[in-house]
Amino acid sequence: MSTFTDAQIEEALESLPGWSQEGEAIVRTYEFADFRAALDFMNRAAGPVEEMDHHPEWTNVYNRVDIRLSSHDAGGVTGRDIQLANVLERVAGAVA
Numbered sequence: 001m002s003t004f005t006d007a008q009i010e011e012a013l014e015s016l017p018g019w020s021q022e023g024e025a026i027v028r029t030y031e032f033a034d035f036r037a038a039l040d041f042m043n044r045a046a047g048p049v050e051e052m053d054h055h056p057e058w059t060n061v062y063n064r065v066d067i068r069l070s071s072h073d074a075g076g077v078t079g080r081d082i083q084l085a086n087v088l089e090r091v092a093g094a095v096a
């Protein structure tokens with residue numbers, strides 16, 4: 001899958017509020033109620049992530065999860081990152 005241009009990324013992010021472009025990636029920080037809720041989010045995301053075989057770079061500090069999505073094999077943002085961002089939005093919305 002070929003990488004998106006900056007204009008294509010910008011257009012795709014119009015339907016992903018909270019996400020922004022950072023270099024060769026798209027990023028978002030989620031804040032949850034507490035540490036357990038943050039881990040719940042990561043655990044719930046694990047299934048779809050494995051199914052997609054497309055993995056986020058993410059770090060957790062207390063109630064926060066910082067996420068960076070990029071397609072390492074393609075060297076930039078592809079449709080797979082946009083698809084994963086949409087999946088993560090859905091999962092985050094399901095976590096109390």
Ligand SMILES: C[C@H](O)[C@H](O)[C@H]1CNC2=NC(N)=NC(=O)C2=N1
Nearest residue numbers: 053054055056070071072073074
């Ligand atoms: C072999 C396997 O398809 C690859 O290593 C997958 C796994 N998950 C991945 N995740 C991400 N973000 N980028 C990749 O290029 C990637 N490649």
